[in-house]
Amino acid sequence: MRVLLVNPNISDSVSDLIRAEAQRSASPGTEIEVLTAPFGVAYIETRFEALLGAHAAAQVAAEHHARFDAVVVAAFGDPGLAGLREVLPVPVTGMTEAALASAHLLGHRISIIAISQRIQAWYREVVESYGFGSRLASIRALDRPISAIGGVQQEHAQALKALAERAVVEDGAEVIVLAGAPLAGLARSLHGQLPVPVVDGVSSAVRHAETLAALKPGRARSGSFAPPPAKPHRGLHPAIARLLDHPR
Amino acid sequence: MRVLLVNPNISDSVSDLIRAEAQRSASPGTEIEVLTAPFGVAYIETRFEALLGAHAAAQVAAEHHARFDAVVVAAFGDPGLAGLREVLPVPVTGMTEAALASAHLLGHRISIIAISQRIQAWYREVVESYGFGSRLASIRALDRPISAIGGVQQEHAQALKALAERAVVEDGAEVIVLAGAPLAGLARSLHGQLPVPVVDGVSSAVRHAETLAALKPGRARSGSFAPPPAKPHRGLHPAIARLLDHPR
Amino acid sequence: MRVLLVNPNISDSVSDLIRAEAQRSASPGTEIEVLTAPFGVAYIETRFEALLGAHAAAQVAAEHHARFDAVVVAAFGDPGLAGLREVLPVPVTGMTEAALASAHLLGHRISIIAISQRIQAWYREVVESYGFGSRLASIRALDRPISAIGGVQQEHAQALKALAERAVVEDGAEVIVLAGAPLAGLARSLHGQLPVPVVDGVSSAVRHAETLAALKPGRARSGSFAPPPAKPHRGLHPAIARLLDHPR
Amino acid sequence: MRVLLVNPNISDSVSDLIRAEAQRSASPGTEIEVLTAPFGVAYIETRFEALLGAHAAAQVAAEHHARFDAVVVAAFGDPGLAGLREVLPVPVTGMTEAALASAHLLGHRISIIAISQRIQAWYREVVESYGFGSRLASIRALDRPISAIGGVQQEHAQALKALAERAVVEDGAEVIVLAGAPLAGLARSLHGQLPVPVVDGVSSAVRHAETLAALKPGRARSGSFAPPPAKPHRGLHPAIARLLDHPR
Amino acid sequence: MRVLLVNPNISDSVSDLIRAEAQRSASPGTEIEVLTAPFGVAYIETRFEALLGAHAAAQVAAEHHARFDAVVVAAFGDPGLAGLREVLPVPVTGMTEAALASAHLLGHRISIIAISQRIQAWYREVVESYGFGSRLASIRALDRPISAIGGVQQEHAQALKALAERAVVEDGAEVIVLAGAPLAGLARSLHGQLPVPVVDGVSSAVRHAETLAALKPGRARSGSFAPPPAKPHRGLHPAIARLLDHPR
Amino acid sequence: MRVLLVNPNISDSVSDLIRAEAQRSASPGTEIEVLTAPFGVAYIETRFEALLGAHAAAQVAAEHHARFDAVVVAAFGDPGLAGLREVLPVPVTGMTEAALASAHLLGHRISIIAISQRIQAWYREVVESYGFGSRLASIRALDRPISAIGGVQQEHAQALKALAERAVVEDGAEVIVLAGAPLAGLARSLHGQLPVPVVDGVSSAVRHAETLAALKPGRARSGSFAPPPAKPHRGLHPAIARLLDHPR
Structure with a gap:
């Protein structure tokens, strides 16, 4: 099985982190490939940046999906995920959706620990758009500058652990x-x-992608996750145009 | 006062409809300009198409907003609206949000009449993302092919009226x-x-845009509608890059 | 255009504040008239007082609406608003509903700053009755005695500003x-x-009233905002009786 | 124990029905008195009529409560109930709230059978204002003219039973x-x-009123059901003025 | 009238407390009997313990209900209540449901004061399963060891009162x-x-049980509270088997 | 990896179906064992039957879990799942929760096809207790007698497929x-x-159980999924008593 992870951000250092964890958590025999967005920002914190990242993720997935059994949108907040689920012929998972699917099986109330204050509002809106708001205990986030996005977890390991502990004690x-x-x-x-x-x-997104690819639940040919109806378009990247013109 | 309406679709015929109604409904002294997306699809019905339209709307607004007192995202579903509200220095309204704001002042339960079956799921998600789901009585939609998007209201006037009548009688x-x-x-x-x-x-989006521009409630310098934090980016349209680098 | 604002309280000093802001915020050419309730309390803080104010607002509106293009219930909490919307032939807006309609177009999470602790529960119930509870970040209120209701904003300006700042920082x-x-x-x-x-x-209520009067969305002849069915009544103020007997 | 039931409508024939059922369902030793509103309409179907009935119920309760251990607002929709709970020194129940409290102990999903189409929207808003919307399976209502309000149950007995049967079969x-x-x-x-x-x-309202009077849970001296703060008022019925000036 | 209270825990000391309060609060002429679970734990704090207590309560009720006009599940959290309502021929109430039904008639926002930190999550889930979450202001609980379950209210009276006071002041x-x-x-x-x-x-559960037994609203022969359909079973306590084989 | 599936019903024919599908869907190297409840009913349709099945599942899991890396509660409705998650040292999944977790990754609105009319209310309550109600499009169920529970899918294959098709077309x-x-x-x-x-x-429950066992997210030592506090108990099955006395 081959799984493509698309980093909707331009940060190669984060793509390295994604690749390392994906490889550690994949089942035996799964091949992992990580691709980085050709345009966008270093890390998405806002709705406007997510809008850019969604298009970038869509373009990468459109170009490369054909060689893979499943695709992962490898940014929390899942930019482009629902749209890609309409057009790709293989299962697509995203980090937020997959992490919550795992978390739902482990306890009732869930807290999210994030890397910046600003990112919280967007994360909350994404969680609520999935209908999972009632399970969300809290979102807690670092409130200090990030010197290099690829080094956040080393630089702020203790602060992140402390946030998690407060989420347990204070937010339940x-x-x-x-x-x-x-x-x-x-x-x-x-x-x-x-x-x-x-x-x-x-790891959740990779594992759930494997599961969906293995169980083969079938594609949507009806409803809002079927391919978009054919219609005129203009000025789109050729790979995106191809997805619209020749739906799975 | 000058109001820019951005059509996130590539359809010039629809831009003409938008312009005509905007001019009819604007207050005396308001100048209206309508611009059409340089890339995208003929009319957005799905999440994937909305993702493309959001980027197109962002690009047009980024390039042209400086000459205007307010900007309107002129597609129902409001692609790009929340993101643009973060980065533009002027008020931004969208057709769905504005129509619902008006409708909320006229009755409790609201039905939306739409032009295609497929479009309903996306509309519903947008309405629910605004927290307005409890006021939504129903979405009803045409179930026939659209020969030319700019001629829908002429071609299907009776069917659209009949849908509205059913929404009143059957959905309350x-x-x-x-x-x-x-x-x-x-x-x-x-x-x-x-x-x-x-x-x-x-008309709702134009009028509410005028009201916000007139009442001058102030800009967000804090919270999730403040401009995104500065950070590295790559490959973006110059006008979008300028918004990120030189926030209002 | 002529807009009537009804103060459901007996406080002439507050009517003066209402008149001044309504005139400042109305569009050119709009005439403003403010009338004060003939019975009731100095300022509504509770459900019981709102019940009295609703009847007083209804009576004033019933007597005077004929000369106006729109009516505003000029107390936060909107006492009598939904009822008046059933019986009056012109658009009716209320301060809470209109302020929230404006606020919904400016950001996602909204805080309300109020003049007394006691008033908060009633405000919350009104906001929730509109289905807008999920957008409400908090209600914060003064906790000090009000010496003269018409002078609250001068007397407590700093405290009110501080409450707003706390709502931004602590409540999001x-x-x-x-x-x-x-x-x-x-x-x-x-x-x-x-x-x-x-x-x-x-200002929101005046502007939205103007917009509804200008756009002419039409009256309800069906559903729960149509005029009440004719039926026997007794002991009502003649202007109210007239509304019931001769519906628009 | 003495229980006062206030009919917020002007219909003596309905007061007779209320009195008969209240006496049949009261515990041994409970004395029942039913008073009819001095002003208002024959039967409340709309928000505007409820606004009138709420004031009428308040006036009757203000004048007469002193001789009773509990008060019942004897119209479905409970006009004035929450306000009266603030000002009266004895427990107050309402027909909707009490019927739902009983129903909640008998099954999960509840349907309401009502006497007119128009009345449904108001009932629904009341049920939702209590936070009980998730238990509401449906509201079904007669769709035929009511010749005499006191004779509805005889005239339309079969139709009412049929509505209940449909609610069971079709609405769960x-x-x-x-x-x-x-x-x-x-x-x-x-x-x-x-x-x-x-x-x-x-019967539910009478029984729950008896229970509250017997269990003596205590009065609210704090929070939003404590008596309203003292303040100037004008033009109120003397009994209402007395409640405001000399709170329990 | 005869009312059976079933203590789903094995604690005879708590059964004594239940009996004393039930007798104090019952109407004249009501006979009270309290039975203690033959298996289970000293007091239920968790979902796993509730699962055991539900079966124990079911067994006791199955064995003894025939002599009674109503049954009360006498543990907060109501273990087994909904299931027993399906199978018993008489009304069944539970402490949580009944307390909330009473509380709903006294104020809008309700706080629950509990005896242990651990018990809060289970209580919250029960309240939410009843659809009553929107009325819940808070759950506050003792955070100290319980030396003897029957002596909690004496040992911790001041701490419990203080928790209630904080719920009023801090949680509304x-x-x-x-x-x-x-x-x-x-x-x-x-x-x-x-x-x-x-x-x-x-006291609430006893009073509401009396009311239901007196008003005789009728049994469910349809819907999800009708007796379970007949089917094979094995290894059940004879009294439970009898309920399944010979439904009311 | 070894996974135990516990059938909370007494039906060996259903255990055979469970075993076959678990083996087909498990990853290479996973060993499957299915055990059948020693007491209970043929298939759970009601809350009362679920109460019995929960205890039976708990007893089987308590006796046998030590040899396994994960446990599955193998009945839709997940009787006993949340309780077992508190006490077992290994991950526990249930069919409803796991199926919904998979379904959430495939589309937004989900319909459940069930084997009997009566079972629907219980299923709905379980889905809502997980906070997943907003994603539920509908529950549709067979309305015909089941001659042998192990043969339902053969006997009613066409009817089940037709129900699914109606859920797509009519319920979205x-x-x-x-x-x-x-x-x-x-x-x-x-x-x-x-x-x-x-x-x-x-298949979902088996795959998710494998994922949780592989990713090793850690056990709860705090919060409502930590083992229950030690306390007196009586009359419990020795394996259950052991879980309470010697928590993981």
Whole structure:
């Protein structure tokens, strides 16, 4: 099985983190490939940046999906995920959706630990758009400058762990989700150090992608996840145009 | 006062409808300009198409906003609206949000009449993302092929009126929203023919944009509608890059 | 255009504040008239007082509406608004509903700043009755005695500004609504002093009333905002009886 | 124990139905008195009429409560109930709230059978304002003219029973509430004829009023059900003025 | 009238508290009997313990219900209540459901005071399963070891009162529910000492059971509270098997 | 890896279906064992039967879990799941929760196809207790007698497929969940025959159990999924007593 992870941000250092955790968590025999967005920002924190990242993720997935059994949108917040689910012929998972799917199986109330104050509003809107708001205990976030996005988890490891502990004690979190591709792998290094289960987005997204590819639930030919109806378009990247003109 | 309406679709015929209704409904002294997306599809019905339209709307608004007192995202579903509200220095309204704001002042339960079956799921998600789901009586939509998007309201006038009547009788609608820029102006021509108030997105969006520009409630310098934090980016349209580098 | 604002309280000093802000914010050519309730209390803080104010507002509106193109219920909490919308032949707006409609177009999470602790529960119930509870970040209120209701905004300006700042920092408010007719005009004097947009109820209600009167969405002849069915009544004020006997 | 039931409508024939069912369902030793509103309409179907009925109920309760251990607002929709709970020194129940409290103990999903189409929207808003919307399976209502309000249950007995049966079969109702004082006693005559439990508002309101009077849970001296703060007022009925000036 | 209260825990000391409060609060002529679970734990705090208590309560009720007009599940959290409502021929109430039904008639926002930190999550899930979450202001709980479950209310009376006071001041509670059979009778001894009404689960459950038995709303022969369909079973307690084989 | 599936019903024929589908869907190297409840009913349709099945599942899991890396509660409705998650040292999944977790990754609106009319209310309550109600498009169920529970999917294959098709067309389902262990494997045989993805509970529960066992998110030592506090108990099955006395 081959799984493509698309980093909707331009940060190669984060793509490295994603690749490392994806490889550690994939089942035996799964091949992992990580591609980085050709345009966009270093890391998405806002709705406007997500809008850019969604298009970038769509373009990368459109160009490269044909060689893969499943695709992962490898940024928390899942920019472009629902749209890609309409057009790609293979299962698509995203880090937020997958992490929450795992977390739902481990406890009732879930807290998300994030890398910046600003990112919280967007994360909350994404969680609520999935209908999962009632399970969200809190979102807590670092409130300090990030010197290099690929080094956040080393630089701020103690602060991140402290945020998780406060989420447990003060917010009643029964599961912790470490949010954001820059934190990929941190759950693994914190193993046993927190009093509740800890979930990582990359490993969850890879595992759930494998499961969907293995169980073969079938494609949508009807409803809002069927391919978009054919219609005139203009000025689109050829790979995107191809998805619209020749739907799966 | 000058108001820019951005059509996130590539359809010039729909831009004409938008312009006509915007001019009819604007206050005396308001100048209207309508611009059409340089890339995208003929009319957005799905999440994937909305993702493309959001980027196109952002690009047009980024390039042209400086000459205007307010900007309107002139497609129902409001692609790009929340993101643009973060980065533009002037008020931004969208057709769905504005039509619902008007409708909320006219009755409790609201039905949306739409131009295609497929478009309903996306509309519903947008309405729910605004927290307005409890006021939504129903979405009803045409189920016939659209021969030319700019001619929908002429071609299907009776069917659209019949859908509105069913929404009143069967769904308990107390207000009707005629959804989609291709229906701009239809509320005006149906005046007096339906037993409940009828709201149009373009006129609502223009009027609310004027009101916000006139009342000058102030810009967000804090919270999730403040400009995004500065950070590295790559490959973006110069006008978008300028918005990120030199926030209002 | 002529707009009638009805103060459901007996406080002439507050009617003066309402009149001043309504005139400042109305469009050119709009004539404003403010009338004060003939019975009731100095300012409504509770459900029981709102019940009295609703009847008083209904009576004033019933007597005087014929000369106006739109009516505004000029107390936050909107006593009598939904009922008047059933019986009056012109659009009716209320301060809470209108302020929230404006605020919804400026940010996602909204905080209300109020003049007394006691008033908060009633405000919350009104906001929730409109289905807008999910957008409400918080209600914060003064906790000090009010010496003269018409002088609250002068006497407590700093405390009110501080409450708004706490709502932004602690509650995540992205828009502030300054609630209550006694605060009419305060948003204007605080302009630029708060890090998020600030909305005033009187100006919002006047502007939205103008918009509804201009767009002419049509009257409800069906559904729960149509005039009440004819039936026997007894002991009602003649103007109210007339509304029931001769519906628009 | 003495219980006062206030009919917020002017219909003496309905007061007779209320009195008969209240006496049948009261505990041994409870004395029942029913008073009719001095002003208002024959039966409340709309928000505007409810606004009038609320004031009328308040005036009757203000004048007469001193001789009673508990007060019942004897119209479905509970006009004035929450306000009276602030000002009266004894427990107050209402037909809707009490019927739902009983129904909640008998099944999960509840349907309300009402006497007119128009009345449904108001009932629904009341149920939702109590936070009980998620238990509401449906509201179904007669769609025929009412010749005499006191004779509805005789005239339309079969139609009302048929509505209840449809609510069970089509809406999944597990409990039926027969709504409206004009239906007082109908649950008793339908006993055993419906496949789910049937609840009557008058008997529930009387019984719950007795329970609250017996258990003596204490009065609110704090929070939003404490008496309103003292303040100037003008033009109020002397009994209402007395409640405001000399709170319990 | 004869009412059976089933203590789903093995604690005879708590059964004594239940009996005492039930007798104090029952109407004249009502006979009270309290039975203790033959298996289970000393007091239920978790979902796993509730699962055991539900079966124990079911067994006791199955064996003994025939002599009674109504049955009460006498543990907060109501283990087994909904299931017993399907199979027993008489009304069944539970302490949580009944306390909330009473509390709903006394104020809008309700706080629950509980005997242990751990118990809060289970209580919250039960309240939300009833659809009553929007009325819940908070759950506050003792955070100290319980030396003897039957002596909690004496040992921790001041701490429990302080929790209730904090719920009023900090959480906006308008009604206090003292939760858990070990607190039976505490509301009575706190009478007049708290600024809002206080509700006790045992007295509420007994009174509401009496009311349902008196009003005779009828049994469910349809819907999800009708007796379970007949089917093979194995290894069940004879009294439970009898309920399944010979439904009411 | 070794996974234990516990059938909370007494039906060996259904255990065979569970075993077959679990083996087909497990990853290479996973060993499957299925155990059948020693007491209970043939198939759970009601809350009362679920109460019995929960205890039976708990007893089987308590006796046998030590040899396994993960446990699956193999009945739709997940009787006992949340309780077992508190006490077992290994991950526990249930069919409903796992099927929904899979379905959430495939579409937005989900319909559940069930084997009997009566079972629907219980399923709905379980889905809502997980906070997943907003994603539920509908539950549709067979309305015909079941001659042998192990043969439902053969006997009623066409009717079940027709229900799924109606859920897509009439309810807007974007994913179908075939509910109930008696339908284990049906999704596989319907592959490609429905226009939307189809999810099976057994395969989802097995795969998610494997994922949780592989990712090792850690155990809860705090919060409501930590082991219950030690306390007196009586009359419990020795294996259950051992879980309470010697928590993981």
